[in-house]
Amino acid sequence: MIDSQESGTAVARAQVAPVARRWTVIGLLFVAILINYIDRGNLSIVAVPLMKDFGIPPAAMGTLLSAFFWTYAFLQIPAGWVVDRLGLRWAYAGAFALWSIASAGVGIAGSFQQILALRLLLGIGEAAAQPASLAYIRRNFPEEKQGFPTAVYLSGMMFGPALGAFLGAAMLDRVGWRLLFIVTGLGALVWLIPWLLLAPSVPSAMREPTPRVTAPGAWKQVLSRPTLWGIAVGTFFYSYYWYFCLTWLPSYLVMDRGFSFLKMGAYTALPLVVTAVTSMLFGRVADRVIARSGRHAVTVRKRFIAAGFLLGSVIAIVPALSSSPAILTTLITSLLGVGVAGANYWALTQAVSPASMIGRVIGAQNTLANVAGICSPLLTGILVGRDKNFTVAMIVAGAAMLIASLSFLFVVREEDAATFRSMSD
Numbered sequence: 052m053i054d055s056q057e058s059g060t061a062v063a064r065a066q067v068a069p070v071a072r073r074w075t076v077i078g079l080l081f082v083a084i085l086i087n088y089i090d091r092g093n094l095s096i097v098a099v100p101l102m103k104d105f106g107i108p109p110a111a112m113g114t115l116l117s118a119f120f121w122t123y124a125f126l127q128i129p130a131g132w133v134v135d136r137l138g139l140r141w142a143y144a145g146a147f148a149l150w151s152i153a154s155a156g157v158g159i160a161g162s163f164q165q166i167l168a169l170r171l172l173l174g175i176g177e178a179a180a181q182p183a184s185l186a187y188i189r190r191n192f193p194e195e196k197q198g199f200p201t202a203v204y205l206s207g208m209m210f211g212p213a214l215g216a217f218l219g220a221a222m223l224d225r226v227g228w229r230l231l232f233i234v235t236g237l238g239a240l241v242w243l244i245p246w247l248l249l250a251p252s253v254p255s256a257m258r259e260p261t262p263r264v265t266a267p268g269a270w271k272q273v274l275s276r277p278t279l280w281g282i283a284v285g286t287f288f289y290s291y292y293w294y295f296c297l298t299w300l301p302s303y304l305v306m307d308r309g310f311s312f313l314k315m316g317a318y319t320a321l322p323l324v325v326t327a328v329t330s331m332l333f334g335r336v337a338d339r340v341i342a343r344s345g346r347h348a349v350t351v352r353k354r355f356i357a358a359g360f361l362l363g364s365v366i367a368i369v370p371a372l373s374s375s376p377a378i379l380t381t382l383i384t385s386l387l388g389v390g391v392a393g394a395n396y397w398a399l400t401q402a403v404s405p406a407s408m409i410g411r412v413i414g415a416q417n418t419l420a421n422v423a424g425i426c427s428p429l430l431t432g433i434l435v436g437r438d439k440n441f442t443v444a445m446i447v448a449g450a451a452m453l454i455a456s457l458s459f460l461f462v463v464r465e466e467d468a469a470t471f472r473s474m475s476d
Contacts, residue, residue: 072249073191077200079246080184081207083147086239087180088211089219090154091119091173091297093235094166096219096316097228098302104228105163109439113432116298117425118167122174124421127414131182140250143183144243150176155236158229181417187251202331202394209327209393212297213320220301220316278403279412281462286416288455289360289396290423293389295448296366298428300382303441307370308378318379322386329387333359334394348402349465352395359392360456367449370442388452399463 094101094116102112134142153172160166188200222231304315333355341351366385372378397413404412427448434444 075249077203081203084180084207085211087177088208089215092212092215093219093232095298095301097223099305100228108437109435110432113428115166116428118170119174120421120424122171123178124418126178127418130178134183138252139183139187140252144247146176146179151236151239155233158232206327209323213323216319217316220312224312278463281458285455285458286419287423288451290420291427291451292448294424294427295431299431306439307441322382325383326386326390329390330393333391337395347465352399353459353463355395356392357456357460359388360452362388364449364452367446370445
């Protein structure tokens with residue numbers, strides 16, 4: 052009897068250990084993407100003193116803020132290939148080390164050109180983060196259990212900018228912008244220790260079938276669907292707004308409103324925390340509405356997305372506000388809208404995409420989002436100009452969210468989505 056109990060316990064441990072290890076790796080992926088967003092966002096936090104020290108005008112600062120996306124956007128697919136070839140452990144470790152060192156290097160940079168080169172390197176390193184993380188989830192969790200680990204991972208993308216804004220502003224106020232980069236960049240390398248000990252060296256046995264090569268005719272069919280174009284237009288304009296907030300909002304609060312670094316950090320961080328929390332909440336709310344109402348998932352999710360993006364467009368009125376509480380309330384409201392839409396935004400793409408092409412559709416959507424990441428900082432820098440007036444730039448960001456809302460609401464349609472989903476290559 053004792054032998055039987057001991058044997059049963061051993062079996063249970065053998066079954067539990069892999070689960071515990073998988074969730075430990077998910078935790079490490081969450082921390083890594085949080086660090087990822089802190090490192091890419093540090094330049095936004097220090098933009099004002101950096102422009103002063105190097106004599107950089109807003110248009111040139113827009114180039115620096117955009118440069119990260121030049122390499123990041125166009126290396127998504129090659130980065131995924133490297134992860135598949137080298138394995139998750141070493142590919143991600145190398146990418147993490149590269150982006151951490153590139154981020155730390157900004158702290159000792161002596162010219163505009165050196166910072167530009169380091170931002171390009173940062174984009175190269177960080178390009179591996181999303182393909183590696185999503186590939187791990189898809190290979191190690193069955194389809195019906197992938198939602199929660201994905202939500203945990205994605206929450207790091209929102210908590211990262213919030214934490215980066217708060218801690219970055221505090222460090223900037225106390226030790227200056229150079230030490231901020233050095234400490235956050237080199238300090239993050241500690242993450243590599245548990246990663247190299249716990250991350251799998253080879254892909255999991257839980258593999259998906261090898262995707263077939265897409266026939267040209269299949270893509271021609273896909274590109275003919277209004278639903279695809281509705282998502283594409285919505286993606287670009289939503290991403291324009293999002294990257295405006297991540298790259299130029301801290302500078303606006305300091306340059307236009309005269310906030311201290313600490314106040315700027317708080318006013319940037321709090322709305323982003325609201326975004327992270329509401330994103331997980333409203334993804335679950337939409338699931339329940341779909342289950343209880345019997346309505347089509349596409350119809351429910353696009354309404355959440357459209358409502359959220361419409362709420363986000365209120366950022367356009369910020370230049371007309373005079374009091375700090377009114378500014379904070381409006382920023383929270385605007386970014387709360389992103390939270391309402393956030394989880395449903397990716398879930399809608401999964402709901403409408405052909406099963407055999409979903410990876411490529413999501414990859415194309417993410418690439419388009421980061422093209423907007425290239426455009427948003429550049430155009431904002433030009434609009435702000437030498438007089439450092441953010442009014443037009445803020446109105447453009449709000450208008451972008453309005454366009455995104457209308458695109459999802461009126462162009463993405465349930466009937467067309469069903470036709471799109473039934474396609475195959």
